[in-house]
Amino acid sequence: MFWRFTTLFSLFAVATARPTRGLRKRAADPVLNETQILNFALTLEHLENAFYTLGLSEFDQDAFVKAGLPAFTRGRFEQIAEHEATHVQFLTEALGPDATAACNYSFPFTDPNSFVALASILENGGVSAYLGAAQFLSDKAHLTAAGSILTTEARQNAWIHSAVLKLEPWSRAFDTPLTFDQVFTLASGFIVSCPATNPVLPVKAFPSLAVVEAAPAPGSTIHLTFNSTTTAPTFLALFAGLNTTFVPITNATALLPTGLQGTVYGVVTTNGTAVSDDTTIAGVAVFDFAFPSQADN
Ligand SMILES: *[C@@H]1O[C@H](CO)[C@@H](O)[C@H](O)[C@H]1NC(C)=O
Ligand SMILES: *[C@@H]1O[C@H](CO)[C@@H](O)[C@H](O)[C@H]1NC(C)=O
Ligand SMILES: *[C@@H]1O[C@H](CO)[C@@H](O)[C@H](O)[C@H]1NC(C)=O
Ligand SMILES: *[C@@H]1O[C@H](CO)[C@@H](O)[C@H](O)[C@H]1NC(C)=O
Ligand SMILES: *[C@@H]1O[C@H](CO)[C@@H](O)[C@H](O)[C@H]1NC(C)=O
Numbered sequence: 001m002f003w004r005f006t007t008l009f010s011l012f013a014v015a016t017a018r019p020t021r022g023l024r025k026r027a028a029d030p031v032l033n034e035t036q037i038l039n040f041a042l043t044l045e046h047l048e049n050a051f052y053t054l055g056l057s058e059f060d061q062d063a064f065v066k067a068g069l070p071a072f073t074r075g076r077f078e079q080i081a082e083h084e085a086t087h088v089q090f091l092t093e094a095l096g097p098d099a100t101a102a103c104n105y106s107f108p109f110t111d112p113n114s115f116v117a118l119a120s121i122l123e124n125g126g127v128s129a130y131l132g133a134a135q136f137l138s139d140k141a142h143l144t145a146a147g148s149i150l151t152t153e154a155r156q157n158a159w160i161h162s163a164v165l166k167l168e169p170w171s172r173a174f175d176t177p178l179t180f181d182q183v184f185t186l187a188s189g190f191i192v193s194c195p196a197t198n199p200v201l202p203v204k205a206f207p208s209l210a211v212v213e214a215a216p217a218p219g220s221t222i223h224l225t226f227n228s229t230t231t232a233p234t235f236l237a238l239f240a241g242l243n244t245t246f247v248p249i250t251n252a253t254a255l256l257p258t259g260l261q262g263t264v265y266g267v268v269t270t271n272g273t274a275v276s277d278d279t280t281i282a283g284v285a286v287f288d289f290a291f292p293s294q295a296d297n
C-alpha cells in the first residue's frame, strides 16, 4: 500500500529543523500540456468518485453508527460523493472527446472507520495535486475552476478531520503542493486497470516507501522500508507547506525533526538539498502529526 496514515494526539515543540523555503525545484518534473493536466485531474476525480460510491454502497447508516461515528457522518459523505461526481462530470465535459474514462480500483478500507481515514488522505492528496499542478495551467478559466475544486476538497477534508475525527482541521499556514509523479505514486496504489483507450499521461509512480511505526512523534527515530540499490547517502525529504526539510537516513532509520504538524509527505532522495524526480528513489509516504480540533493550543 502506498499510503501511510498515522495519527498522533499531542502538541509539539517549536520547529528546530532548518527547512529550505519557497517553491520546490521542479526541474525534472514531466511536462504536461493543458489537456493532459485536466486529464490528470480527471484521473483523480474518477478515483475519488469510485471510492465514495463503493464505500457508501458497502456501509449503510447503521454501519456508520455502529462503528462509533457521529450520526450525521454518512449523510455528509453522500454530499461529498455528489461533489466528486460533479467534478467528474465537469472535467469530462470540459475535455469532450479527449476525456479519460474511469478505471478499476482497489481500496484497502474494511470498515467505516478505515473508509473515513482513507477519505481524509484522498482529500488531502487532491488538495496537494491541484496545488502542484496550478503553476502549469495556462488557461485562466481552467485555473479558476481548479482553484474552486481545490478549496472544496480542502473544506471536505477539514470537515472529515475535525467534525468526524475530532482532529486538526488544517495542518499549518500553508498546504503542500506535490508534483505530478508524487501524486501519481499515491493514486497508482489504488488503480488496478484502466481502459486501453485512455490517453497515456507522461507520469510515473515511484517505488514504495513505508514507515514501520504506526504513529511516530516529531523528534523520534523512525524505521523506513524501501528498496534501494544506491550506495550514495540517502535522505528523507519531508514536505510541509512550502518547506522541504531533509534528514539523513542511516541504516533505514531517520530522526524526525521536531515541530512537524498535520499532514506531511516524505520521499527518499539521494540529494540532501533539493528534491527532483530524478533523485527520488522511493515514496511518497503520508504522515499525519495530528492534533485535536477541540483543544486549546
Ligand atoms: C497534448 O499532448 C498530447 C500528447 O503528446 C497530444 O496528443 C495533444 O494534441 C496535446 N494537446 C494540446 C492541447 O497541446
Ligand atoms: C474492470 O474489471 C472488470 C472485471 O474484472 C473487467 O471486465 C473490465 O474489463 C475492467 N475494466 C477496466 C477498465 O479495466
Ligand atoms: C523490494 O523488491 C522486492 C523484489 O522486487 C519486492 O518483492 C518487494 O516488495 C520490494 N519492497 C518494497 C518495500 O518495495
Ligand atoms: C517553513 O518552516 C518554518 C519553520 O518551521 C516556518 O516558520 C514557516 O512558516 C514555514 N514556511 C512555509 C511557507 O511553510
Ligand atoms: C542496522 O539495523 C539492523 C536491524 O535493526 C541491525 O541489526 C544492524 O546492526 C544495524 N547496522 C548498523 C551499522 O547500525
Ligand SMILES: *[C@@H]1O[C@H](CO)[C@@H](O)[C@H](O)[C@H]1NC(C)=O
Pocket: 025, 270, 271, 272, 273, 274
Ligand atoms: C542537489 O541538487 C542541487 C540542485 O539541483 C544541485 O545543485 C546539487 O549539486 C545536488 N547535490 C548532489 C549531491 O547531487
